[in-house]
Amino acid sequence: MDVRQLRHFVAVAETLHFGRAAERLGMTQPPLSQSIMALERDIGAPLFIRTKRSVRLSALGEQWLPHVRAGLKGIEDLPAIVRRLRDGQSGYLSLSFVSTADYNVLPDLVRRYAAAYPEVEVRLAEATSDLQIPAVAAGERHAGIIIPPHDRALPAGLAYRRLVSEPLVAVVPGAWIEDGRLSVRDGVLSPEAIIAAPVVLFPREVAPAFHDLVTGYFAAHGRPARVVQEAIQMQTIISLVSAGLGVALAPASLRNLARAGVAYLDLVEPPILETGLVWRRDDDAPTLRNLLGLLDTEA
Secondary structure (H helix, E strand, C coil), X not given: CCHHHHHHHXXXXXXXXXXXXXXXHCCCXXXXXXXXXXXXXXXXXCCEEECCCCXXXXXXXXXXXXXXXXXXXXXXXXXXXXXXXXXXXXXXXXXXXXXXXXXXXXXXXXXXXXXXXXXXXXXXXXXXXXXXXXXXXXXXXXXXXXXXXXXXXXXXXXXXXXXXXXXXXXXXXXXXXXXXXXXXXXXXXXXXXXXXXXXXXXXXCXXXXXXXXXXXXXXXXXXXXXXEEECCCHHHHHHHHHCCCCEEEEEHHHHHCCCCCEEEEEECCCCEEEEXXXXXXXXXXXXXXXXXXXXXXXX
8 A cells, every 4th residue: 555545545535425536636536446446455355335326434444544544644744844853943962961060051051952942852861071972972972061181182073162161169078167177268278278188089080181180289289189089970079078078179060069068169279170062073963953053153
């Protein structure tokens, strides 16, 4: 069976008259009758009960009719569907992100994209930069929000653009301020006050750029960082600080993560953390194209 035969079936079913159905279809009656008979042969059962005076649907034809109408409606919708997919108005966008992005660029970016393209499904996945980069390179994700390597060295074929740069702040147990273990002046923590403290940090293998930024700050002020605990989620790091295990350096946007038992303090000459978007240059997904276009417009 083909679409033409299905349209013939619906026309006869709605008119219950081969002559009027043929007129509606712009054809003569004999080819229409032959088309219906061929369809019935393919099915192996009659769709109509015919007499010399009348035509009516068989039980099979009556039950099949709504399915055929739905199928034809789906076919009629295909051109509009493909146009919306072509223009990135529907479909999906697969986007991964580092945990720190959840407190700066991610919420606003997703909100604005969803407002511009409400029919696009945004598929989000949290992952460290070391996992995101090969996943994007392999085409498993359209794009990823990462902390870039210091030298911007990325696999061939990947493109990158900066989204935000922000200073790191010190995250310290509140009790350490109350008992005088840390000396704070006007809400600012000097390097001398923090470099001797135990540190909670990302493992270097999962976040080398962030790890090196933090340890480099300590080294630049005369003492290597004394890492006492590692964690791969920023929320976990903050929880460990609240438990009094040590201090951490975190993006300033982490102030949005209110947590009892911790204080966020500015640093003197803080290190700057960059977060950006990585994607495949040859990825022609319309939804990705629109995401990049949104960023270009705002820039």
